[in-house]
Amino acid sequence: MQKLKPYSYTSIALIGICVVVALLSNLGESEEFLRTLFIADPDHPGLSDVLSGQIWRLITPIFIHFNVMHIIFNMLWVWDLGRRIDREKGARFYIGFVAATAVVSNIAQYVVSQSPFFGGMSGVVYGLFGYMWIRGRFDKSFNSGMRKETVHMMLAWLVLCWTGLLGPIANWAHLAGLLVGVVWAYLETRLIDTTKVANAPENINLSKKQNLVYLSSADILKIEAQRSWVREHYLPDARQKFDTVAGKLNIIDAILNQKPLAARPQQEQDSLEIVFADALVQETGLGWATIDDGDSRTLVLVTADAPLMIFGLVPAARLLSDNAKPEVAGAFAMTLESIRKMIQERATPVP
Structure with a gap:
């Protein structure tokens, strides 16, 4: 540490x-x-x-x-x-x-x-x-x-x-x-x-590991409430699609097409960030954690194996292209590539 x-x-x-x-x-x-x-x-x-x-x-x-x-x-x-x-x-x-x-x-x-x-x-x-x-x-x-x-x-x-x-x-x-x-x-x-590189979550300075803690019950309940808000935008007969990465990205894309991001309250933007992070967890094997600095708790993603790396969530604003048209799949692909590259670079021993 x-x-x-x-x-x-x-x-x-x-x-x-x-x-x-x-x-x-x-x-x-x-x-x-x-x-x-x-x-x-x-x-x-x-x-x-x-x-x-x-x-x-x-x-x-x-x-x-x-x-x-x-x-x-x-x-x-x-x-x-x-x-x-x-x-x-x-x-x-x-x-x-x-x-x-x-x-x-x-x-x-x-x-x-x-x-x-x-x-x-x-x-x-x-x-x-x-x-x-x-x-x-x-x-x-x-x-x-x-x-x-x-x-x-x-x-x-x-x-x-x-x-x-x-x-x-x-x-x-x-x-x-x-x-x-x-x-x-x-x-x-x-x-x-x-x-900052578009759609790439920052790798948080490792000095913050000293404040890294597991999710509390309150954290879990808050995250689940945000997931539920996103799931409710599916038709009842299609909600099972939420279990897949593609399903999560499709619903985010649909939500962004329904109403501009700037017109949405912060709580809805946070919900989109949570589900986007869920898709990353499902695809990469990252895990959920939180950083407690004494004044606030910040949700992050962490690697499961050493060396430990901490990633901030991707802000909802980065899920849009320059012309404000939703481009969720592209954002996900770029983010995924960025995470894998950073993990590989950190894991590669220096000669």
Whole structure:
């Protein structure tokens, strides 16, 4: 079972830089030391330093911290969120994301406040939080979404900081960082949806195996109710055809021809996905399971033998061709080929 790597080299480097700057600046008390790290020299107007070539100033304020709790709070989040984003997206993405979020959040804080005396990793932390929150919410294949309790706590803390009760805080950096993460994740999710191979179920990251459980009684009852809704579209004397793969695909095709998918409620779309998955199970020998992340349960298909592979269900929208005309048989053939190819590739030993 693949486990979350307990560390990230990128996070270790970021934390190390912050600690060194904190020590050398006596937690922000040495203005002379920090003059080259502030977004602008206090004696120089606007972004004249940056425009003269000192572009590091757009990033370096994130390494400045002004008290023990400030740095401890931020470094704990960098350690936790950083290793998760490093696992999901890789170090190169992580570094690029931190740099982009730092630039936007630092500029936002400076432009609004007109003061260079600010610092901290909080804008980046809120960027990481926003990215993982939105990706986890809209992309089922993303394995590092945020728990509801964490989302509520982070948003509540954001609001509390704006009240002024906690003293002077770079609130615009927090807000800008959060917006960067949210917008980035949303656009990336939309891009994934439009570029993902048509009709191919994603192979869910194996780190999710730690949450893989058998179907509960509630899961079974829900699935059976969805199957029953699909079966009811057969004439009574032809319902036995539902037992075959071709029969399942024919009824899905008939349902999609009766009424456009976009006009159907989510429950009906989910029912079509279940029966399409039933046909895959019948043809491939895959089994049903569910992933429990603590907040929700996601139905998946799994291989019966090692190596274990986990497949998400095929969204109902992928059962249609580009012109919205049902093409269920073709979608099934492509999905079947994709699954078999992935299983074969995973089972083939690397020379």
